[in-house]
Every structure is written in structure tokens, then in C-alpha cells.
Amino acid sequence: MAIPTDTGIMRSTRDIHPQHYSIRISRFSLLAERQEKYESYPFEAGGYKWRLLLYPKGNSKCFDWKGYISLYLAIQDTGSFPQQWEVYVDFKVLVFNHVHNNYLVFQDLGVKRFHELKTVFGFNKLLSLEAFNDVRNGYLDDDSCIFGAEVFVIKQPTVYESIYTVKDPSNGVLRWNIPIWNIPIWSPSDVPVFSEEFTFENYEWRLRVELEAYGPENKKHLSIYLDIIDAEKLGSKERICADFELRLLNKDAKLTLRKRDFFSADVELNTYGWRKVRQLEDIINYRMGFLDINSIVVEVEIMFISLSKVVKSAIEVPNYFTPALLPWPDHGQVHHQPRHAPVRGSTTSGPSDVWGSISVNPHATLFTEIVRIERIIQVATDALRQLKQVVVRFSGAS
Numbered sequence: 001m002a003i004p005t006d007t008g009i010m011r012s013t014r015d016i017h018p019q020h021y022s023i024r025i026s027r028f029s030l031l032a033e034r035q036e037k038y039e040s041y042p043f044e045a046g047g048y049k050w051r052l053l054l055y056p057k058g059n060s061k062c063f064d065w066k067g068y069i070s071l072y073l074a075i076q077d078t079g080s081f082p083q084q085w086e087v088y089v090d091f092k093v094l095v096f097n098h099v100h101n102n103y104l105v106f107q108d109l110g111v112k113r114f115h116e117l118k119t120v121f122g123f124n125k126l127l128s129l130e131a132f133n134d135v136r137n138g139y140l141d142d143d144s145c146i147f148g149a150e151v152f153v154i155k156q157p158t159v160y161e162s163i164y165t166v167k168d169p170s171n172g173v174l175r176w177n178i179p180i181w182n183i184p185i186w187s188p189s190d191v192p193v194f195s196e197e198f199t200f201e202n203y204e205w206r207l208r209v210e211l212e213a214y215g216p217e218n219k220k221h222l223s224i225y226l227d228i229i230d231a232e233k234l235g236s237k238e239r240i241c242a243d244f245e246l247r248l249l250n251k252d253a254k255l256t257l258r259k260r261d262f263f264s265a266d267v268e269l270n271t272y273g274w275r276k277v278r279q280l281e282d283i284i285n286y287r288m289g290f291l292d293i294n295s296i297v298v299e300v301e302i303m304f305i306s307l308s309k310v311v312k313s314a315i316e317v318p319n320y321f322t323p324a325l326l327p328w329p330d331h332g333q334v335h336h337q338p339r340h341a342p343v344r345g346s347t348t349s350g351p352s353d354v355w356g357s358i359s360v361n362p363h364a365t366l367f368t369e370i371v372r373i374e375r376i377i378q379v380a381t382d383a384l385r386q387l388k389q390v391v392v393r394f395s396g397a398s
Contacts, residue, residue: 009123010107018094018103018148020045023052026144032056042076046153048087049076053120054147062124062389069132072122073149075114087114088154093123096146099138103148111154118382165306166201172302174198176207177295180284183222184211197229200302203240204229207300208271211280220280224248225273226300228263237310239264242302246274249297251289
């Protein structure tokens with residue numbers, strides 16, 4: 001069990017040996033007497049080279065070093081690193097206990113950011129010399145001791161998934177009047193009937209109805225589907241999530257089904273919808289209320305749409321939906337019903353225009369600037385912290 005200390009350091013015990021590096025020191029008292037600092041041999045972990053820096057009697061560069069062992073982790077060979085390099089690390093140091101035959105583990109809270117102005121992190125007061133030198137505590141056995149380290153580099157993700165969403169699109173409703181003679185009622189083959197294609201958020205869509213046989217009596221039912229036509233515009237790691245509602249209108253009410261499905265180029269058939277909406281014999285029966293002057297009316301409303309894309313950089317945020325003026329269809333049977341957009345002209349007869357949803361994505365440039373500013377602030381903060389330690393040390397010396 002890990003126990004937090006007053007300094008924000010987690011202490012715990014375990015039986016497992018250090019994964020990345022260990023130092024066994026014989027005649028520790030002689031080392032402490034002769035050497036102020038011991039630098040370990042370089043070792044590799046997480047694709048980088050490191051050293052352990054051990055101060056057997058404490059780091060004299062720290063104002064509160066007296067009476068403690070100091071132990072640090074230092075990154076090596078930084079001269080070959082690119083400018084403004086940074087390495088995020090979660091590391092632990094360990095001390096072997098010969099009495100309990102286990103390790104005392106020290107871990108500072110939070111991930112450490114190594115960079116050109118801060119190449120060393122560690123523990124100024126790892127253990128008090130009084131506790132360490134007391135053989136009853138088990139850290140020294142015949143004047144020998146063991147220190148270890150585990151270094152886990154948190155690398156930047158190799159891929160990111162970026163998601164852009166549009167809720168309540170202004171042109172999200174499509175109504176389709178289908179003459180009954182266009183539906184293959186008596187055809188032995190179930191030939192689909194398609195609406196005119198319409199543009200929605202920079203992609204081409206259409207509605208599709210089919211007659212499909214179900215049940216032991218093989219009765220025909222009407223099915224409604226939403227298709228995306230140009231799915232090939234999507235990359236191999238892009239997909240559209242659409243939350244939509246399909247409706248079959250009735251003079252008294254309407255039958256409704258709400259769905260949420262993913263459209264992508266990886267899917268062979270990008271079509272989702274509502275099977276067995278209603279039996280055909282009910283639809284063509286005037287008394288049931290579905291026929292309106294020899295036509296049935298089908299609707300789709302898209303309430304929410306999002307496009308997700310896997311990218312190689314956190315700042316590569318694509319502008320998925322291009323601002324555009326979406327034309328009002330001039331075919332007389334398929335009508336966009338905009339929710340909130342200003343409309344010029346009639347919505348029931350003749351051509352007119354509707355302003356499309358303008359979706360500008362400014363996040364790419366903004367994200368880049370935020371990352372750059374955060375890096376400057378972190379470097380300045382670390383420099384001020386180091387300057388403060390120097391001022392305190394020299395003030396105490398004078």
C-alpha cells in the first residue's frame with residue numbers, strides 16, 4: 001500500500017526487483033567518506049539514456065540537505081536532442097531492505113517533464129542518515145546496500161482521434177413525397193426506390209424505400225433507409241456518426257424510429273434504417289391514413305452528426321465541414337425543411353434557396369499557439385524556481 005508523505009512523495013513496499021537498474025554498494029561508509037557524489041553507469045529505459053546520482057551524505061547544493069541521503073535521476077546525451085525537446089517521465093527509486101527482504105519504493109506525485117533547463121529530478125531527502133545507518137532498519141547489511149530505479153517514459157501518442165460535432169443542423173430535415181405508382185407493389189423483385197440526392201454537411205445523401213417480405217405468409221412490408229452516397233470521400237480512418245429519425249407520415253400521426261449509426265468507407269454498404277415499418281396492405285389502404293392523394297410521405301431528420309478522424313498529430317485538427325451555401329433542390333418532390341435558417345421563397349412549390357450551416361473550425365491554429373505558450377510558461381517557471389533556490393542558498397551562506 002502506498003503512503004503519501006507530507007512532501008507529496010508516495011512510499012510503498014514490494015518484493016519485485018527494480019526493472020531498469022540497480023546499484024549494489026559495498027563499504028557504503030567508505031564511499032560516503034570519500035565521495036560527495038556518485039554517478040552510476042548510464043543505462044537505457046524508454047528509448048533514452050539515464051544516470052542515477054547518489055549523494056551519500058546529502059546534496060550540499062540544497063539548503064535542507066544535512067542529515068539525509070539524496071538520490072536523483074538525470075537524463076543523458078541531450079546534446080543530440082532537437083531544440084525545445086521535452087521528455088515526460090514517471091519514475092521510481094527503490095532501496096532494498098535486508099531485514100524484510102523487500103524494497104522500499106519512493107515515487108514523487110505527478111509526471112516529471114525533463115527539458116533543456118531541467119535535466120535532473122529526484123529526492124533531496126530520500127532517507128535520513130540516522131535511519132539508514134541503523135542496521136535494525138535493514139537498509140545496510142555488513143555496510144552494503146542496494147539502490148534501484150524504474151523509468152517509464154510517457155511518449156506522445158502516435159495517433160490521435162479528432163472529433164468534430166454538429167448538433168441540430170439548420171438543414172437537417174428532408175421530406176420525400178413518393179407517388180404510390182413509383183413503388184413496385186406488384187413486382188416480384190424487391191426493386192428499391194431512391195429519393196433525389198441531397199447535400200448535408202458537405203456529403204451527399206439519399207433516402208431509400210424497399211418492399212421486403214416477412215413472416216410465414218411472406219407479406220410485404222415497407223422499409224426505409226438512409227444512404228450516404230459519397231462515402232469514398234472519407235478516409236480509411238474516418239467515419240461519420242449520425243443520430244437521425246425516420247418517419248412515415250400519417251394524416252392523424254406519424255410512425256417514428258430514432259437511430260444512431262456510423263457511416264465509413266470501410267463499410268461495404270453505407271445504409272442504415274428501419275425494416276418492417278408497416279405492412280404494404282395497410283399503407284395502400286386509404287382508411288389507414290398513409291396515402292395522401294396517391295402519395296406517401298417519408299421524412300428523415302438528422303439531429304446530431306459528428307465526424308471522427310485518426311490523425312498523426314495533436315494539432316492536426318481537420319476542418320471537416322466546409323462552409324457552403326447549400327442549394328434548395330429543384331425537383332419538386334424532395335424538400336429540405338430548415339430548422340432555424342432564414343429561407344427565401346416558398347417551401348412547398350418552386351425553387352428557392354436556404355443558407356446552409358456554416359461550421360468553421362479554428363482549433364488547429366489555436367491549439368498550436370496554446371501548446372507553444374504553455375511550453376514557454378513551463379520553462380520560465382522552472383527557471384524562476386532554480387533562481388529562487390540559488391538566492392536562498394547564497395542568503396544562508398552570507
